[in-house]
Amino acid sequence: MAANEDPKAVAELLWGLRKAPSRGPRPAFDVTQIADAAVKVADAEGLEAVSMQRVAAELGFTKMALYRYVNDKAELIAVMIEAAVGAAPDLSGIAGWRAKLEEYARELSAAWRHHPWLPSITAGDRVMGPRETAWPESALSALADTPLTERERLDAIMLVSNHIRATHAAAIPGTQTWTSGEAAPIMRDLLLLNADRFPLLATTHATPSATTTQEFGLHAILDGLEHAITQRTPKG
Template sequence: MPVNGSQKAMADLLWGLRKPSSRGPRPAFDVDRIARAAVAVADADGLEAVSMQRVAAELGFTKMALYRYVNDKAELVAVMIEAAVGAPPDLSGVTGWRAELEEYARQLSAVWRRHPWLPSVTTGDRVMGPRETAWPESALGALAGTPLTERERLDVITLVSNHVRATHAAATPGTQTWTDGAAAPIMRDLLLRNADRFPLLAGNHATTPAGTVGDFGLRVILDGLEQAIARRATEDAARP
């Protein structure tokens, strides 16, 4: 399969392989500073507010000056992701694969809560930077001592990550009737007034603590994985 030029350029940028331009004046800032400025805009006003023009203005430079560092908005978003994900979780102090995966999911969810725009831009066929790549690498280490194959371990990490992604929107304030967005008090009153029509939602709204969306689903996933690992260990032990 031929190498896509834009993806190769993205890889060079994220992995530090791109040589800085020798033309023009000496660079006044760097990619990390650009990324931090763009992340601040996205955190404050949403990803739709991020543009080359807006980020340049935040830095006090012209839009054209940014093109010495990133070729387009796709590259800008890529460096934003790399800046926002932060260091991968250190699971060395956690005992047992299940506890390690729970901690991985907890920290991944925490990062996405700090940067609610991240889940929507970390999907699809794309080049990841070394910091983002270190996250699944860390999670895979949790399963190193299990009898699962390498492909199965990667499937587990994908399943856990996708579960966090799927429940992220439901845990973000304002996106569902049981979270603490601006419309929550109105929805709470409407549900209580119409509990005869929506008894399940009304009861759920009244009894579900904030921040627990997705916890039950993760436990179910790990319960099933625990059984699969135990079954595989039994099968391996029975082989001559």
């Protein structure tokens, strides 16, 4: 949750519970247009470029005018997330819980690749809008017919989602620099030059992988879920 975020106010904004002002000039824009403008800035220049003043300028009005729609930057970020997440995946036409979760993971990963700032900003305790809430609802539907408890199903979804988040974060400069990014070639050379000190990393780096880190981890998580589900499924 952002430092100055008012959870109740954010909920009213995202879920359409906020009353429109009864007086004043007719609104020239709506919250959706504001969110789309902010998302465009974040996609092009990064989240740090997003501010109330910048978004107002993108829409051609003053920063003070923007406060008629969103109370502060915390609310601006909230509507940005709701706009950027996109529609939740429809898993109803896919057979089997595992295939459904694999598709959910693929679509979540694609959404975060399209908006690289989303993984970090959607972590933590905060109010989600109906569009974003539809994502875990869709994922939970994949496990509806399994013998896992309701809480375990939610925990399973969190495992999958957090894995996708973690493997996106691994590409951020400064974390696991031997795997990807601009520092990867430098780290590769350093590891090879210092193979006597770091023999396992040097060998691993020199060996090509048939799968990505994200794929390997997802398969491992789903294998564990499959074992738990199989153990609880009545025989015969």
